[in-house]
Amino acid sequence: MPLVAHTDLPTFRRLRDEGQEILSVERARHQDIREMHIGLLNMMPDSALEATERQFFRLVGAANPIVQFHMHPFTIGGIQRSEQAQNHIERYYETFEQIRRDGLDGLIVSGANVTRAHLQDEAFWKPLTEVFDWAAQSVTSVLCSCLATHALFQYSYGVERTHLGFKRWGVYSHRVVERRHPLVADINTRFDVPHSRYNEIFREDMETAGLKVLVESEEAGVHLAVSPDFLRVVYFQGHPEYDTISLLKEYKREAMRHYYGEREDYPPFPEHYFNLDVGALLNEYGQLLRSARRLGKASPEFPEAEVIRHLDNTWRDTAKAVFNNWLGCIYQVTDQDRRKPFMDHVDPDNPLGLRI
Numbered sequence: 278m279p280l281v282a283h284t285d286l287p288t289f290r291r292l293r294d295e296g297q298e299i300l301s302v303e304r305a306r307h308q309d310i311r312e313m314h315i316g317l318l319n320m321m322p323d324s325a326l327e328a329t330e331r332q333f334f335r336l337v338g339a340a341n342p343i344v345q346f347h348m349h350p351f352t353i354g355g356i357q358r359s360e361q362a363q364n365h366i367e368r369y370y371e372t373f374e375q376i377r378r379d380g381l382d383g384l385i386v387s388g389a390n391v392t393r394a395h396l397q398d399e400a401f402w403k404p405l406t407e408v409f410d411w412a413a414q415s416v417t418s419v420l421c422s423c424l425a426t427h428a429l430f431q432y433s434y435g436v437e438r439t440h441l442g443f444k445r446w447g448v449y450s451h452r453v454v455e456r457r458h459p460l461v462a463d464i465n466t467r468f469d470v471p472h473s474r475y476n477e478i479f480r481e482d483m484e485t486a487g488l489k490v491l492v493e494s495e496e497a498g499v500h501l502a503v504s505p506d507f508l509r510v511v512y513f514q515g516h517p518e519y520d521t522i523s524l525l526k527e528y529k530r531e532a533m534r535h536y537y538g539e540r541e542d543y544p545p546f547p548e549h550y551f552n553l554d555v556g557a558l559l560n561e562y563g564q565l566l567r568s569a570r571r572l573g574k575a576s577p578e579f580p581e582a583e584v585i586r587h588l589d590n591t592w593r594d595t596a597k598a599v600f601n602n603w604l605g606c607i608y609q610v611t612d613q614d615r616r617k618p619f620m621d622h623v624d625p626d627n628p629l630g631l632r633i
Contacts, residue, residue: 281305296457298605307620312345313608314615316381316416318408319352319370320389320401320425323362329387332518337385340601344608351376353408355401356389373404377411380616383607384408384416386425388516395437396428406432417611417618417628419510420603423474426512430478433510434486438476445472447524447548448591449497449515454490458507459606459629461491464598469549469591470515471524472497478514488512496548501599507631508606517596521588524550529579532563536570543567555587 281300282289293299315337321329330350337346351371358366386408393399409429412419421429427438453466470492480490480499492501497515504510516523524547531544543563546556558580565577610623619625626632 296462298459313382314347316349316384318386319350320387322390323359326362333385336600339597340604353404355404381416382611382615384412384419386421388423417607418508422513436482438478440476445474448550449494451492451494451500453492458491460602464595468595470500470517471519472515506626508628521590536566536576552587555584
């Protein structure tokens with residue numbers, strides 16, 4: 278939780294200039310320790326539906342222990358569901374109507390699988406933009422993951438993402454390029470983030486739209502940026518929520534797609550993810566799988582347990598810190614009535630007081 282500048286001690290001003298959250302006495306008087314309500318719009322396909330819940334719930338749950346977080350998962354129409362997934366949603370999820378009625382302090386929007394060349398042609402586009410419109414008026418801050426970032430950026434600024442011509446896939450080193458923003462306060466200045474995408478929004482497009490880039494990678498491009506007001510929208514192009522084995526699961530799925538003839542080429546390794554021992558093990562497995570495909574034999578057993586022993590997670594601590602900072606920023610300005618995005622004295626166009 279933030280410090281309160283109850284005196285004119287110069288250290289408070291110095292820490293504020295460095296990006297740390299420092300409250301004035303007046304602002305602190307308006308706050309009470311209370312619960313927060315965070316929504317998760319989960320658009321992931323059935324195979325990743327519950328894993329996505331766990332990943333984002335885990336990051337929120339690892340934040341400041343003083344605050345009590347109430348999580349509100351929901352989804353939208355236009356996404357095909359199996360009977361099992363639909364039963365899970367009907368039993369455990371809220372409807373958007375309930376979410377809109379009761380309100381949220383913060384909203385996380387997951388990625389989704391796409392089937393069309395243009396996002397506006399997807400069946401979920403209209404329901405998704407209805408959520409965006411409501412959140413812009415009623416939610417303190419929206420955090421978008423990967424495809425959700427591309428969708429909201431296009432919807433807000435009319436700029437479509439660019440297809441890379443290949444899959445950006447792996448774990449990449451990133452650097453904090455704007456250290457004074459509270460979202461990146463007290464985190465490592467260099468850290469890893471997983472990416473898994475075919476499309477990208479480039480720094481130039483973001484800055485032309487007025488976004489502030491906070492974290493980027495020389496290899497993978499921008500990871501973290503914020504809307505011009507510095508809080509209302511947080512854009513992730515990477516996947517800091519990923520589990521240690523998430524990319525391994527993707528690799529296994531792509532290998533099996535090759536075996537079943539759903540993709541012609543055998544998948545390359547995710548970059549900077551497997552060590553040399555794992556690479557040798559999976560190269561051997563790939564040879565066996567391709568041979569089984571040619572001969573019409575059963576696929577060999579994937580050496581998952583052996584691979585997992587060698588995997589490292591080099592992003593989770595920083596992901597937790599960024600989520601903690603995001604939730605802390607929301608806490609400072611959101612109203613006790615979660616149907617109102619801000620306390621009465623907060624400027625919605627400059628909620629953190631950072632714009633000059």
